[in-house]
Amino acid sequence: GTRSGLQHVARRYARTDARVAQRFGAGSAIVDDESAGPAFRDLETTAPPGPTCGGEVLPEVTFGWAADQACALVGDLGGPDVRREITDWVAGDVGKAFTQASVWEHAAVSVAAVRRNLVHGAVAVATTWEGLAAEAARGHAADWADALGEQSDRLTRVAAHLRDVIELAVDVAQLVVDVVKEIVSIVLAGLTLASVPIFGPVQLVDKVRDAVRLANDARKVLTVFWNFLLVVKDSFVLAADCFTAEALPPAPG
Numbered sequence: 001g002t003r004s005g006l007q008h009v010a011r012r013y014a015r016t017d018a019r020v021a022q023r024f025g026a027g028s029a030i031v032d033d034e035s036a037g038p039a040f041r042d043l044e045t046t047a048p049p050g051p052t053c054g055g056e057v058l059p060e061v062t063f064g065w066a067a068d069q070a071c072a073l074v075g076d077l078g079g080p081d082v083r084r085e086i087t088d089w090v091a092g093d094v095g096k097a098f099t100q101a102s103v104w105e106h107a108a109v110s111v112a113a114v115r116r117n118l119v120h121g122a123v124a125v126a127t128t129w130e131g132l133a134a135e136a137a138r139g140h141a142a143d144w145a146d147a148l149g150e151q152s153d154r155l156t157r158v159a160a161h162l163r164d165v166i167e168l169a170v171d172v173a174q175l176v177v178d179v180v181k182e183i184v185s186i187v188l189a190g191l192t193l194a195s196v197p198i199f200g201p202v203q204l205v206d207k208v209r210d211a212v213r214l215a216n217d218a219r220k221v222l223t224v225f226w227n228f229l230l231v232v233k234d235s236f237v238l239a240a241d242c243f244t245a246e247a248l249p250p251a252p253g
Helices: 002-027 065-076 082-089 094-126 132-193 199-241
Strands: none
Touching: 094 132, 132 199
């Protein structure tokens, strides 16, 4: 008897639920069938497009016999080995870095779309009920909207930093190449005068010293660029922090 009674009650609940859902869907903003009227659905797609790759490339560096002789002279007089400096700094895949920036940008756009869809849905749902549960739901949706907005902003900033790094990397690499060319030309000019008795060797030493000073100035520029890279690294850490469980809205009690 108890079993039959429970089955009867379950059927009554199912029929009542179906009737209420039908009435609710006919005049509500929350329906599955878009043809029934304004539905509670996404305003825009949140699927990010595939990453794109830019056409930036680092300048190429070639050394010849004259450049090797000039660089060796700079090293003999206490200057840096310019050839090693070149191989250390003018390296990297700029195309892949650009692709990374593209991924972060697309993620920022997608997260922003998720936020707008959430806000739109929360507004639609808010008109259908009231009470403590409704207030709690609205508050929770608002917390997530704030969290998603912060995530989108962080993603956008990281992408912008990456694009700045790419542009600066190409500029700095070109600077290094130009400095090497200038050093080589300065030292070669000194070598041309080296055959002149007394005056020639003195001029050669002066030229090499000028080249050393130029190389050290270029090192300062590289140091500034390196410090900027550290700032970008910190921005990655900050961006990651806003995705941790602690930074996200807690589950409602």
